[in-house]
């Protein structure tokens with residue numbers, strides 16, 4: 001299996017999932033500015049969407065979209081990182097995956113482009129705050145976002161919420177979420193993925 005990724009991008013989520021699942025995979029770093037691969041070849045030739053992540057299975061099949069890659073990885077280790085397909089709990093997890101993708105991940109979109117202007121940035125932050133209020137309430141009820149055990153939805157929520165520091169999204173009104181981010185950051189699988197992406201230093 002190969003994961004096409006960029007350090008700290010949303011591709012960190014499937015990277016975390018691979019470590020959490022104990023699945024060995026080759027990681028290929030994509031230069032998102034030039035859309036090139038480390039050997040100088042054109043990423044657009046293998047993924048016309050141009051963005052990360054992309055997962056390539058051993059038979060050469062490729063898939064994109066974070067929420068899908070997470071489920072492919074989870075389904076390789078049944079019963080650990082996602083409930084069984086078709087179970088009500090799986091639909092609940094998919095509900096969260098979709099919410100994280102469309103409401104939170106994409107909610108940050110505008111913030112990467114401050115040239116859109118102060119009003120647009122403020123509106124994006126206000127919208128994110130509304131979405132995080134929903135997350136905050138859920139984390140008051142359950143330890144993880146889709147229930148009482150860690151799932152790939154947590155890898156995704158953690159990954160995109162990490163951007164709040166850099167993009168100055170104020171999370172001070174969300175103590176459950178802040179405690180959750182710390183808890184997830186301390187997981188060995190998360191530390192391993194973040195170390196591999198050089199987002200944190202390897203322990204001495």
Ligand SMILES: N[C@@H](CCC(=O)N[C@@H](CS)C(=O)NCC(=O)O)C(=O)O
Nearest residue numbers: 009010032050051052053065066067
């Ligand atoms: N819909 C895609 C969005 C992926 C995405 O936003 N990737 C960003 C990094 S977090 C990216 O590669 N941006 C560069 C580009 O769009 O060229 C998914 O859910 O996987």
